[in-house]
Amino acid sequence: MRSNTAQEHGRTDHGTLSLAAARHNTGVPFPHCQDVERGDLTPLHHGVLAWYREHARDLPWRRPDASAWAVLVSEVMLQQTPVVRVEPAWRAWMERWPTPAALAAAEPAEVLRAWDRLGYPRRALRLRECAATIAARHGGVVPEDEAELLALPGVGEYTAAAVRAFAYRRRAVVLDTNVRRVLGRVADGVALPPPSLGRAERERAAALVPEDAETSARWNVAVMELGALVCTARSPRCPECPVQGRCAWLAAGHPEDAHAGRRRTQGWHGTDRQARGRIMAALRDTEGALTQEELLTAAAGGAAPEALDDPARPARALTSLVTDGLAVEVEGGYRLP
DNA sequence: AATGCGGGGAC
DNA sequence: GTCCCAGCATT
Incomplete structure (x- = not known):
């Protein structure tokens, strides 16, 4: 199991940042003080991180005692399924199959029944295959290496980064729909990011991820949470946003989505x-x-x-x-x- | 780069 | 009705 949850490592993003410290991120400005800030944090980072400390939801897979496997299960379930529907299913799932070995030994039919109506049931089969791979080739431990994670069934760029960041507290570039939307609005001034994730967008997101590993993990989850609770796709709550004062989209007067006509809406009835x-x-x-x-x-x-x-x-x-x-x-x- | 793949809730 | 949701695999 994972031992480095470090959720309580905390406070590295708390307090005020001296300008001197901000300009010298190579040294240790105040070696005697554990609360000292890393040098690469901007007011944008402070605003989002402070907001997260105050408003983060208490989701079970974010608890410090959550295993890396628990995090991975949550991420797969959250691939296109909203949090409110995932949470009860995740609790039942983890109680029934707490480890990769346990899920690997389960009947696929039972796995699909437990998946219930989360949608995209192929994910359930992939998750079971993923568990079997972890049990057989990784000693039952969710890998920390990016290439090894990407080789797992059902694990793509986002999920691999999320596991590295949230389970192993590694520096990773987590780019989900929430992060893309928040950064698109704040930095680019667009209502919604383009349909496809490009190289420039990925590099811009990477440049904003703090150097310090634990702080980077908190930044990733904080931006994601801001997108989920405040900077929402439909009706954003800009008055509640901690960075409303430096948002390019708000400053521009909330211009419409440039890709509005191009986005295809997936039908449902009669499909x-x-x-x-x-x-x-x-x-x-x-x-x-x-x-x-x-x-x-x-x-x-x-x-x-x-x-x-x-x-x-x-x-x-x-x-x-x-x-x-x-x-x-x-x-x-x-x-x- | 474009498609197919669930299902439900908000508007 | 439409849109959206912690995306991935395949073409």
Whole structure:
């Protein structure tokens, strides 16, 4: 398990920063004082960090006793699923499978049932594969190395950085949708970041991450939290923002999103994804197997598949679930793997 | 760079 | 109805 949670390392971002210290980040300005600031912190950093100390949510995976595995599980669940829906599922999950070895030994069907309606159930299978890899190749310890993290199923650039920062308190560039939005507004003066994450944006974010490892970890989570609670996508609460005085977007008068017309909105009703979701829900609620006819009817929302605008959709959804390993064909029908 | 992939809640 | 959410894998 992880021993370096260091949540209580704290206070490195507290207090006032002397200008002399700010200009000399190579030395130790006040070696006798533990509360002394690192030299690379700007008023922007102080504002966000102080705000976080006051307003951070008490989320279970942020507690100092949370294991690296607990952090990794939370990050995978939070990939496109809001915090309020993840929290209860995460608690039940961690109680049932506290370690990678425990999850690796679980039946995929039970994993998918526990995943319930978090969405994108392929993540549940990947997380189980991830657990198996950690158990088999990393001695049951979540790796700290970036390349090793990226090699894990379901772990991409964001999740690898998040585990390194939040579980291992390493300096990492955590760039999720919240951080991108906050930095885009404060620094670039745009309502929302561009659809794709580019090199320039990544380097700009990296330049803002404090040098000190523990402070960098707090900065990452603080900016993320600010984006989640104040600098929200829909109705930002600028009067409550600790850096409203230095926000380029606010100063410019909240200009509209330049990419507004270009963003594609993913439909839901009458889509393959809705049909897949209905099949998965039916399979989760069934111990054994369901017949193909029952599943195709479920995929059509209880109607006859032929009555749909796209009669092939139910069968296409079922086939794709089998391809993804989320359903398996057995005698007389299909069931969870 | 563009797509597909769940599901629910806010507006 | 639309939009958004601690993204990833694949093309």
